[in-house]
Amino acid sequence: MSLPLSAITTLAWRNLWRNHRRTLIILAAIVIGVWAMIFMNAMMRGMIDGMVDTGITMLPGHAQVHHRDYLDDPSVVNSIAALSPAAQQALENPDIEAWSARVRVPAIISSERDNRGVILLGVDPAQELGVGFDSTDLLSGRFLESVDDTGLVVGASLLEKLETVSGRRVVLMSQDPDNEVAERGFRIVGVYEADTDAQEERFVYAGRAVVQAMLKMGPEVSEIAIVGNGYRDLGAWLPELRAALTADYQVKDWRELDGYLEMAVNIQDGFVVILAVIIFVVLSFGLVNTMVMAVFERIREIGLMLALGMRPATILSQILLEGLILLSIGLLLGNGLAVLSILPLQSGIDLSGIADAAEMAGMATTLYPVLHINDMLLSSVVVLVLGLLSTLLPAWRASRFDPITALNKN
Amino acid sequence: MASVSCKDLCKTFSQGDTTITGLDKVSLEIERGSFLCLSGPSGSGKTTLLNAIGGLDQPDSGSISIGELRVDQMSKTELAEMRLHSIGFVFQAYNLIPVLSALENVEFVMQVQGVPAGQRRDKAMAILAEVGLAGMEQRLPAQLSGGQQQRVAVARAIVSEPALVLADEPTANLDSKTSAQLMDLFIELNQTRNITFIIATHDTRVMAYCRRLIRMVDGQIVGDDLQEPAAAAEPS
Numbered sequence: 001m002s003l004p005l006s007a008i009t010t011l012a013w014r015n016l017w018r019n020h021r022r023t024l025i026i027l028a029a030i031v032i033g034v035w036a037m038i039f040m041n042a043m044m045r046g047m048i049d050g051m052v053d054t055g056i057t058m059l060p061g062h063a064q065v066h067h068r069d070y071l072d073d074p075s076v077v078n079s080i081a082a083l084s085p086a087a088q089q090a091l092e093n094p095d096i097e098a099w100s101a102r103v104r105v106p107a108i109i110s111s112e113r114d115n116r117g118v119i120l121l122g123v124d125p126a127q128e129l130g131v132g133f134d135s136t137d138l139l140s141g142r143f144l145e146s147v148d149d150t151g152l153v154v155g156a157s158l159l160e161k162l163e164t165v166s167g168r169r170v171v172l173m174s175q176d177p178d179n180e181v182a183e184r185g186f187r188i189v190g191v192y193e194a195d196t197d198a199q200e201e202r203f204v205y206a207g208r209a210v211v212q213a214m215l216k217m218g219p220e221v222s223e224i225a226i227v228g229n230g231y232r233d234l235g236a237w238l239p240e241l242r243a244a245l246t247a248d249y250q251v252k253d254w255r256e257l258d259g260y261l262e263m264a265v266n267i268q269d270g271f272v273v274i275l276a277v278i279i280f281v282v283l284s285f286g287l288v289n290t291m292v293m294a295v296f297e298r299i300r301e302i303g304l305m306l307a308l309g310m311r312p313a314t315i316l317s318q319i320l321l322e323g324l325i326l327l328s329i330g331l332l333l334g335n336g337l338a339v340l341s342i343l344p345l346q347s348g349i350d351l352s353g354i355a356d357a358a359e360m361a362g363m364a365t366t367l368y369p370v371l372h373i374n375d376m377l378l379s380s381v382v383v384l385v386l387g388l389l390s391t392l393l394p395a396w397r398a399s400r401f402d403p404i405t406a407l408n409k410n
Numbered sequence: 411m412a413s414v415s416c417k418d419l420c421k422t423f424s425q426g427d428t429t430i431t432g433l434d435k436v437s438l439e440i441e442r443g444s445f446l447c448l449s450g451p452s453g454s455g456k457t458t459l460l461n462a463i464g465g466l467d468q469p470d471s472g473s474i475s476i477g478e479l480r481v482d483q484m485s486k487t488e489l490a491e492m493r494l495h496s497i498g499f500v501f502q503a504y505n506l507i508p509v510l511s512a513l514e515n516v517e518f519v520m521q522v523q524g525v526p527a528g529q530r531r532d533k534a535m536a537i538l539a540e541v542g543l544a545g546m547e548q549r550l551p552a553q554l555s556g557g558q559q560q561r562v563a564v565a566r567a568i569v570s571e572p573a574l575v576l577a578d579e580p581t582a583n584l585d586s587k588t589s590a591q592l593m594d595l596f597i598e599l600n601q602t603r604n605i606t607f608i609i610a611t612h613d614t615r616v617m618a619y620c621r622r623l624i625r626m627v628d629g630q631i632v633g634d635d636l637q638e639p640a641a642a643a644e645p646s
């Protein structure tokens with residue numbers, strides 16, 4: 001009992017264009033819906049990517065090694081003395097692009113005018129440049145030159161808040177392992193800018209050996225920040241490193257280190273589906289309505305076809321085919337429009353107009369929309385499947401018409 | 411062997427509280443190759459009888475056979491299959507699919523029957539020429555006159571050479587000249603292809619063509635006469 005495909009295809013196509021205006025309106029609705037779905041998704045993905053990027057720069061790194069008590073009590077006491085040879089070996093993994101062993105302590109920075117709480121980072125500039133600091137972020141002056149560098153690199157916004165300028169001296173104050181106040185003067189040698197003011201106001205960089213001496217802590221570090229090659233899937237080095245660490249130390253990836261970022265990424269994944277469903281629900285009203293009208297307008301010819309001996313299944317497939325054609329054209333145009341409208345935006349959208357709001361959300365000030373083929377496929381499949389389901393109702397009703405009653409309808 | 415056989419057919423319709431009699435104990439034997447007229451005033455049950463024979467409407471009681479097939483005992487699917495392959499229909503009011511051309515309307519049933527494309531096209535062209543519509547194959551129903559539409563419907567009904575053609579008031583919308591042409595065509599098809607025709611009508615000009623004339627009133631058969639058809643003599 002094969003379907004007379006060519007016959008029902010001709011019928012479906014002609015019936016579709018019987019009422020041009022109605023078909024074009026619903027088609028436009030599908031196109032706009034599909035476009036909006038893909039477009040908004042690309043924006044959302046760009047936003048989340050920006051957030052994760054910023055977040056990873058702030059952490060920094062894709063994973064970090066700490067003393068097992070450090071995250072609960074980030075004081076100098078909970079430091080990393082020396083890694084086992086096995087752990088050292090694990091850090092040599094070719095999938096690890098860079099790592100940086102850093103001292104990280106809360107501190108107070110004071111200028112002649114003001115003081116603020118910051119995180120003092122004692123770094124080895126050679127290591128840090130591949131991890132937490134990017135030389136292109138340097139606004140003026142220089143970055144540190146060695147672990148013994150006595151200079152200090154601060155964020156532009158912090159400089160402003162402290163009402164001081166590059167070249168001036170500031171004092172940093174923290175606690176040593178014996179809970180004694182440790183302080184030292186530094187000269188500001190470099191100013192950096194970051195995606196967010198919060199970042200600029202939070203981190204100050206100094207030579208690692210200088211900070212270790214100031215805190216009287218010996219050659220220990222607070223954390224080892226590690227950068228792999230991509231944040232979504234970290235690779236085998238993480239479990240390998242985890243296995244190589246002694247019980248005193250632990251390694252955590254960025255998701256574990258920043259639950260907010262993990263949530264953001266998970267929201268993105270759910271967002272695709274939610275958006276698809278919302279837009280679809282709106283669409284389906286139009287679609288059901290169109291198909292119901294299309295069916296009841298031709299109730300007599302459907303009756304005629306049934307009376308002539310066409311199977312209900314043939315009627316059903318013909319109307320479903322109409323929906324399928326309509327949806328396919330809409331999806332094709334919608335996807336095309338989405339690609340065309342996103343491509344010119346891929347060099348980035350400047351959000352500085354709403355920079356404050358963006359910053360609050362932890363976003364960068366430039367949004368790079370991300371067009372994922374998977375998002376397009378998923379949106380298209382959702383529209384297609386749910387669209388066919390909503391065509392099914394009128395199609396099914398039409399196929400159940402009593403031929404004589406339908407044929408004699410006026 | 412009788413081609414169509416009805417025994418004690420009863421059918422009532424209920425409309426609100428009232429019960430309307432459609433068929434009242436109708437029994438009828440129609441031989442293969444007959445050319446038969448169901449006549450009677452409007453509301454006498456002609457359409458109801460045709461629908462019952464064609465398997466479009468189940469009678470309340472009684473039996474209907476077409477050849478060996480017990481129409482009253484068939485499933486919906488079997489009935490659809492029978493209508494598709496064995497019966498040609500010309501309906502009273504509505505016959506053509508508006509989005510299909512004359513040719514496509516005739517081809518459509520064959521397409522559903524699974525007739526190969528080339529064969530289908532040739533047959534449809536030939537039958538349209540036979541009903542006098544050569545050159546109008548590509549017109550949509552809306553571009554044809556009532557008579558031409560009716561002839562497309564007839565072409566569609568007979569193109570697959572069914573055993574039986576059921577025509578309900580086929581001349582209702584036609585002028586007398588076109589009616590005469592259509593009846594001549596029916597007679598010719600009846601004689602050359604031995605197709606059984608059952609024509610419901612209250613048009614006396616149509617009745618004149620029929621060898622056997624059944625008269626119905628209030629769902630009952632009140633007359634069953636054989637007559638000498640005056641067919642071809644009818645002046646145009």
Ligand SMILES: Nc1ncnc2c1ncn2[C@@H]1O[C@H](COP(=O)(O)OP(=O)(O)O)[C@@H](O)[C@H]1O
Binds near residue numbers: 423424450453
């Ligand atoms: N679906 C229906 N519902 C109610 N009454 C009907 C229906 N079909 C036919 N009838 C009634 O049955 C009777 C016979 O109708 P019909 O067979 O159409 O007569 P004819 O074709 O001879 O004019 C009429 O009284 C008509 O009103």
Ligand SMILES: [Mg+2]
Binds near residue numbers: 456457458502
């Ligand atoms: Mg009637």
